[in-house]
Amino acid sequence: MAESTSMPVPAPPFAEIVADSTLAELKNAKFVMMIGSTGNGKSTLGNFLLCPAREHCVYTYGNQTFAGAVANLPLTQEVKMATDLNRTICLMDTPGLNENPKKDLEHMVAIIRCLKAAENLTACILCVKFDSKIDMQYKETIEYYSKLFPGIFETNVILVMTCFGMDLDSIERRKDNGIDVAKIRANTVEAVKKYANIKASPKVFMIDCLPTTSGREESENVRSCILEYIEGMKPIPLKDLHVRKTGVLLGKDKLKAGILQGEIEAKQKELQKGKDAAVRSQLQKINALNLDLSSCKEEIAEKENELSLFDSSKEVIVDQWFYESTVNWGFGRPKESFHLQSKEWDIARVSREKSGSCMWKDVTETLHDVKGAIRKTGMGKTTMGASITIYTEKRRKYEKNVTDLKAKIKILESKKKSTEKKRDEANENADIDKKELAELESCIEMKTKERIVLLKEYLTIKEATERLEELKTT
DSSP: OOOOOSSOOOOOOOOEEEOGGGGGGGTTSEEEEEEOSTTSSHHHHHHHHHOOOHHHHSGGGTOOSSOOOBTTBOOOOSOEEEEOTTOSEEEEEOOOSOSOHHHHHHHHHHHHHHHHHHOEESEEEEEEETTOOOOHHHHHHHHHHHHHSHHHHHHSEEEEEESOOOSHHHHHHHHHTTOOHHHHHHHHHHHHHHHHTOSSOOEEEEOOSSOOTTTHHHHHHHHHHHHHHHHTSOOEEOOSOOEEOOHHHHHHHHHHHHHHHHHHHHHHHHHHHOSOGGGHHHHHHHHHHHHHHHHHHHHHHHHHHHHHHHSOOOEEEEEEEEEEEEEEESSSOOEEEEEEEOSSSOOOEEEEEEEESEEEEEEEEOSSEEEEEEEEOSSEEEEEEEEEEEEEEHHHHTHHHHHHHHHHHHHHHHHHHHHHHHHHHHHHHOOSOHHHHHHHHHHHHHHHHHHHHHHOSEEOHHHHHHHHHHHHTO
């Protein structure tokens, strides 16, 4: 019997919309971001995770927290966050990338603002339809976010394959069509690992978020497994977040930077010409020095930007050890030994966690290693669980990079100072209109700064907002 779509079914609130200004109130909730190409089921999955009730998830009832695609037309046009009524999980629904440069940048500014307010991220759910191929748009999406959050993609990414029918008809149809579920799953995992440039395989779930009556129980079981898995994940603190340009915007900005370079060169040629043939050679000298100076400033800005990525007190993981076992011993004290080492860098911090009937035994910590054992306590059947993580400062791990970059910047600053001095001396000696020269130099400097920003891949919130305003006027 067909469902009536004329009237929405009355229903209580199924979830709670969250603003980034109120995220501080959700300190106990797991913060999760959903990403993927347009039309791969992010919004539908979000609704199902928040509350699986049919009256909440089906479009015709009009009660969806996250608006899903209708007739293959995406409805997610903005970044939106919501939490379940128990406030145990907070989901961020994100629009697909590569809509257009302005929209993409606007969405990414909103995402970074939300993440800054959240201060941590428990998981990143990568949504892909079971029957879809990893196309160019999806490849660019994976590459984009994996570069934006490299640490999260290594440890806290979850792959959810949506639209995976779990009713008997769907299972029979896949069988009749010779669809190899395991092969599709494995191929999708390998594609994600390849484009995200990660070694570990992400946790995978397959689910139907709009299940038939016969497939609902199985879909809700998978939902419970996803939520339980997220509950067991350790949130990752978020610091020094920047807005990363999408590939489309990078291409657009590189094109504009090329146009600017032409304008800069035109202005420099104007300097070269001068106002008097008698001082033309002097103007040529000034122009050459201005070229060197512009190049030097650009290179300094590039190196300083690169240095900021390495010269940080932010902690990074050096090594980890995990142990979990269920044992049934009467007497004796079974134990598991561990020895973690950091031969190249001093250990900044050691994080130890345990669960169950167990205790740490003979643990010693030095600047370069941590060793000891985890030992069972008590008698009878029990579960032992333990983990140790050793951290070092980012600047220690990348000390050579930091030292090399600082040395290069010092050389470039010296070159810049020397070039400025030569340029100033040349200007003093040139018998030309100083005011006009100053205007040309100011124009060149302004365009050079603009070009440097255009060529940057990562932007601060302020820079991204300014770039967004420029895009709105073009």
